[in-house]
Amino acid sequence: MFDFFKKKKKNPDIEEFTVEEKEEKAADEISQMQSEEEANDTSLDEIVEESEERSDLVEENPIELEVQSDDEEEKTGFFSKIKMGLAKTRKQFTSNLKNLFTSNVKIDDDLYEELEEILISADIGMTSTIEIVEELKDEIKARSIKDPNEIYPVLKEIMANKLKENNLENKLKLEKGKLSVILVIGVNGVGKTTTIGKLAYKLKNEGKNVMLAAADTFRAAAIDQLGEWASRGDIEMISHKEGADPSAVIFDAIKSARAKNVDVLICDTAGRLHNKKNLMKELEKINKTIDTHAKDALRDNLLILDATTGQNALSQLREFKNVTDITGLILTKLDGTAKGGVIYPLQLELNVPVKYIGVGESIDDIEEFDPDSFVEAIF
Ligand SMILES: Nc1nc2c(ncn2[C@@H]2O[C@H](COP(=O)(O)OP(=O)(O)O)[C@@H](O)[C@H]2O)c(=O)[nH]1
Ligand SMILES: [Mg+2]
Numbered sequence: 568m569f570d571f572f573k574k575k576k577k578n579p580d581i582e583e584f585t586v587e588e589k590e591e592k593a594a595d596e597i598s599q600m601q602s603e604e605e606a607n608d609t610s611l612d613e614i615v616e617e618s619e620e621r622s623d624l625v626e627e628n629p630i631e632l633e634v635q636s637d638d639e640e641e642k643t644g645f646f647s648k649i650k651m652g653l654a655k656t657r658k659q660f661t662s663n664l665k666n667l668f669t670s671n672v673k674i675d676d677d678l679y680e681e682l683e684e685i686l687i688s689a690d691i692g693m694t695s696t697i698e699i700v701e702e703l704k705d706e707i708k709a710r711s712i713k714d715p716n717e718i719y720p721v722l723k724e725i726m727a728n729k730l731k732e733n734n735l736e737n738k739l740k741l742e743k744g745k746l747s748v749i750l751v752i753g754v755n756g757v758g759k760t761t762t763i764g765k766l767a768y769k770l771k772n773e774g775k776n777v778m779l780a781a782a783d784t785f786r787a788a789a790i791d792q793l794g795e796w797a798s799r800g801d802i803e804m805i806s807h808k809e810g811a812d813p814s815a816v817i818f819d820a821i822k823s824a825r826a827k828n829v830d831v832l833i834c835d836t837a838g839r840l841h842n843k844k845n846l847m848k849e850l851e852k853i854n855k856t857i858d859t860h861a862k863d864a865l866r867d868n869l870l871i872l873d874a875t876t877g878q879n880a881l882s883q884l885r886e887f888k889n890v891t892d893i894t895g896l897i898l899t900k901l902d903g904t905a906k907g908g909v910i911y912p913l914q915l916e917l918n919v920p921v922k923y924i925g926v927g928e929s930i931d932d933i934e935e936f937d938p939d940s941f942v943e944a945i946f
Pocket of ligand 1: 754756757758761762838899901903925926927932
């Protein structure tokens with residue numbers, strides 16, 4: 568993916584590419600990537616397998632959270648939490664940008680090329696990068712900016728606007744007096760169960776009557792794990808035994824939720840079922856159960872994606888989008904990665920809004936996704 572820019576850098580004599588040429592290049596790159604993907608058969612089966620391996624690793628070596636000491640004073644307050652969670656992304660991103668926009672540099676094609684490289688290496692992706700840089704060029708021209716130091720705030724503004732334009736439906740579907748059913752899906756190890764624990768607690772604190780359904784019946788440990796979050800947040804959970812039919816769990820939970828005037832029912836699901844076909848069949852059945860037995864309920868199907876997987880998160884979204892309606896994303900583990908920029912291709916290229924972000928393993932390490940705070944936190 569980098570080759571195109573690298574080649575350009577090594578041959579300064581090559582003429583500047585037009586937007587169309589760049590887009591063509593990008594399209595070529597993407598189709599090449601896709602055919603490579605096909606060749607490598609990066610199917611959901613593999614993604615599932617890979618994530619299982621990863622999660623086994625996690626079980627053996629729990630991730631140590633590195634909290635930078637220079638962020639110590641940022642530990643309090645709402646915004647500081649996001650800022651701390653995004654420390655790794657910010658560190659890589661801003662130091663590169665600040666070096667780039669020093670006043671003794673010229674605003675020319677080389678500068679824009681270097682900027683493109685920085686954005687791409689921050690996992691922002693080729694297509695989104697080109698979109699951002701083209702808009703930046705236009706703005707710089709329109710505002711007659713001559714001092715490179717003035718580029719930084721303009722870039723920040725453009726990057727925030729991009730996220731806003733593509734994040735119109737970023738709220739959960741919640742309405743007073745109506746049941747909302749939130750189905751949480753994603754491959755194994757991305758943070759589904761943890762996120763449900765955090766989200767349930769958050770919604771409860773916002774005054775909602777919350778219930779959990781333990782529809783990941785694949786392993787007993789999965790049910791126990793959700794149970795722990797439920798008792799931590801003092802939230803009711805409906806569960807069956809290991810190996811039970813997930814749809815039966817959800818059916819019972821819907822019945823119980825109605826009887827108890829629950830506002831939000833959040834359903835955990837399994838990310839590891841022998842293979843993709845089973846996983847997708849299971850999801851289909853669960854969706855049908857909810858459609859049938861909670862016809863009048865508000866629905867959200869949230870896909871959980873692990874930010875540390877970078878571009879792989881895009882493949883996961885593509886795969887799941889093919890088989891089920893995804894109303895939103897929750898991007899987890901932003902605290903452990905410099906790949907936070909992946910939020911751009913997820914929203915700009917695949918058009919699914921990010922609703923929440925996970926910035927740690929504690930019960931309150933979840934935030935509503937807000938484009939302004941996000942951009943503020945990575946700059
Ligand atoms: N650092 C960090 N770890 C997380 C976050 N969300 C989940 N995890 C960890 O990721 C691992 C897998 O989470 P889990 O909820 O079991 O994933 P599931 O298989 O999708 O249900 C656990 O060790 C979690 O503590 C997050 O936002 N930040
Ligand atoms: Mg789980």
